[in-house]
Amino acid sequence: MTQVTEPSTKEFLAFAKPDLGQEEIDEVVDTLRSGWLTGGPKVAAFEEAIREVAGADYAVALSSCTAGLHLALLALEIGPGDEVITTPLTFAATVNVILHAGATPVLADVNDDDHNISLDDVAARITDKTKAIIPMHYGGQPCDMDGLVALAEQRELRIVEDAAHALGASYKERPIGALTDASVFSFYPIKPITTGQGGMLTTNNEDLADRVRLLSLHGLSKNAWNRYTEKGSAEYQVLAPGFNYAMTDIQAAIGIHQARKIAAFQTRRAAIAALYDELFAALEEVRTPTVHPAIDHAWHLYPIRLHPDRLTIDRAQFIEELRDRGIGTSVHFIPINLHPYYIEHLGMKPGDFPIAEGIYESLISLPIYPRMTDGDVERVADAVREIAANARR
């Protein structure tokens, strides 16, 4: 069946959009008026809110998820001579932090079904130098945490989770946030909740939390944070060459209200995913996400995969057709081993990770965010179905 349709002239549907209300605006204004812009009560309240969602004993608010991953590696004393295993199907930050720590990134290929790191391939790449694994919960679907934890215990490795997509997710009814040495969340605008920029590390390890906090505040001794308050003292000591990685109270002001909406956002995202699944059920050109039982998905992403042998157009053309119909999409991710820096400096090359690369070639992330109406979801699904029908082999 071939059908010629005029591109939609409707308003452009963005790939992602934060959901911010008057509460966030008022809280930011209140923070500005209070004069306490960083290291204050709003950061403490936001840490408490995320600590609860993550089911963890400790939470440290930071300037970004990237900062949290970096500090987690430093706090675990991972550095030069050490290898850290992670996935090629991730954002550059996951690999860059390993380099910032002075360690060597080693990639393991992913599972074809859930796009998460393959435990078999991780096991195959462990050497005497391997110190840690950084699993990334792709799109908000938790990795096989029982398998990862068992492997790490057996081989005496640390685990730092890149949980940038996974706030609100759980594995066998246990929230992501306290299942390993550390979990790190992102509050970048398109992530499950936002503070503009921001991140949070959660852990049950008090020493690790203390070390991360210290390193996030220039390495200053504990009594330094209140040095500008009534009770504070100007006496402090530098205990480590730390970083300026703290979250501000302006960011936390947004976060306090975003945190209250996590469950509602997640419910809406899950409903959108269910509606897409239903609308694509009979569409043979498209493969919808595989979801494992016994997990609660954060639905940060809704990635579809095209069946290239059933279509006369490639992924780039498919994305172009969606754009012509006013629909924004993205691709998560260009595999790490295809970027020039890692090719030139780490000896990676195309072909190293056939599963991740195969997924990438047919991958499109469709819009999924709380502000989308069912009508928006239907519009995206109609466009996908129409493009597939026009390009059917």
Ligand SMILES: *Cc1c(COP(=O)(O)O)cnc(C)c1O
């Ligand atoms: C967004 C993202 C990050 C980085 O988060 P920031 O808060 O922007 O530093 C890291 N890893 C993954 C997988 C991401 O998607």
